[in-house]
Amino acid sequence: MISVLLVDDDEDLTAMLRQYLAREGFDATAVHTGEEGEEQALSGRYSIVVLDVMLPQLSGIEVLRRIRAVSQVPIVLLTARGDNIDRIAGLELGADDYVPKPSSPGELVARLRAIMRRVQPAESPTVDVIRSGELVLWPARREARWQGAELGVTSTEFSLLEELARCAGQVVSKTDLSLNALGCPLKRYDRRIDVHISSIRQKLGPRSDGKAWIQSVRGLGYQLIVE
Amino acid sequence: MMKPSRLFWKLFLAFWLATSLTFFAGVGVHEVETFEPDDPHLKVIMASEAALLRQFGVESGAELLSTWRRPPDQAIGVYDNAGQLLAGAAVLSPAYEQTVISKEGLILSLRSTHPISYEHSGLGLQVPLIIGTLMSALFSGFLAYYLAWPLASLRRAMGEVAQGRFDVRVKPMMGNRRDEIVDLAGDCDRMANQLKLLVQAQQRLLHDISHELRSPLTRMRAAIGLLRQDSERVAMLERIERESERMDALIEALLTLARLQGRPESIHREPFDISELLAMIVEDAQFEADIKGCSVELQGGPPFVACVNGELMYRCFENVIRNAVRYTRPETTVQVSTRLSADAQQLCVRITDQGPGVDESRLQSIFEPFERGSDDTSVGFGLGLAIAYSALEMHQGSIVARNEQRGGLTVEICLPRARSLREITLA
16 A cells, blocks of 8 residues: 545545545555644655645745755645646646646546555666766666765656656657656646756756766757766 | 927927018027118119210210109219319218229219119128028027927837837936926826736736646545546545535635726715615624533614615625634634714714734735635635625725724724715715
């Protein structure tokens, strides 16, 4: 059973989602305020957190910021449909994905599964370690080291970085990145990959010539530069 | 610096033309006044004399001067270069002297007692005229600029407002000026600000509405998902029904609120007994209160017949009384009391609960749409009091809320007795 934390002030909704998720093989717990959500998310008991952006008092975005300051637990945001600002802000702050409200619980489960697949990769990984220049990735442990130090990336960022590192020096299309790293096909006007990539870029810092380690190739995709 | 506007040119040309014409007319009048009829005569004689001397000689010149019937104070004399008078009268102190070479080759001096200014009608008038015209152009330009410039800024600002940029302010651009144009600029600034507030309120309302509709929709989709998982969960159908009813109620309330934004005369009114209406609502509210073990107590008065829209008044009082029942603590009483004003023209209804009250800072804002207690998200939409407020505004009534010292909230509604539609439109 995968344990899920639901943070949403709508008690009726969370009650129904818990029932739904239970059938789909998730063990869901619900809390209804931002403070409780933060506390529970940091307790280490949950594999994944579903966080509503529109919480009374402490907003979902603020809760996300506080959780990310300490923990890399996968987080899925529930955002209002059509509210792009919350989405981009959420992804920039390190949310792994978002599900617009209202959408079917089936969609939420699909997103949760996609993230869990990334976090818990197949039992027998083909490679133990991926190296590209000063970047070392251990997919089994979801651990990344960069220039000798540990690189704090979210699980989604790790998956993207993994895809890029596997084909280091080559251009990886956004379609492939979406399918392999995010677990869903690329949609039109989907900015998720770009936001995650820009976050990874910041964490890697600039190269000696001032350019970024991950180059965008317009119309094609992204490329991890090899020295 | 902006390009001079069409208005500037119109004003400029109008002022310039007006001042120039006035100036020219003034000069003309002055000319007529100082005009001496003899002067041109003298001038003609002088010119003829000079011509005769040149063409026919001294003799002919002398003939002309002898035949000239001259005014007593005027004289023209022809002298040779030795100073000898050859023809005409003696000119002792010549005001004008002209040298002429006669037909015989003599160098003669033609003297006159009066000045003859050939220049006077030419350059003498031109200089003041040019200066005057230029000065009038300068002042006209300044005046036209002074009037047209603020209008150009105003026009630009209004253009900005039309584009939806409501932050534009014109008055500060006018400096220390004090006149109607500046007042107009102030009014425009106020209008822009008002528009900004309205648009913001509208956007917030739209945001709130979409949020309110989204919550039941999300729950409905969750319920549908559960039904898909297991078609035996019939309870979910009830849930879906409940959520759709909730959405229906929200839309109903919103439409009522929208109807209340219109003009006061747009609603249908008829004489209505408010005391009877209150008794009816209190009876209905009693059912709801019973579930909580509460009661609703009405201290009614004599009939108070007002010209109102019955449905809106019903909703208004119902919303406030049901709110009170919702928030009052279990096992307590909601008091509804009425009081007639001294002149019997106004009814005040006081509804007091024994609940937690409202933060002092929110006593005003609870009458705005979608404002509700932060701790309750499950019941109501926060539209009830907004509807009550708008309904009373439409009936020239008032509604205020205040906290009781011993706990609980009192809402006081005052409603004037408007007798006819005419009184309403006059109010």
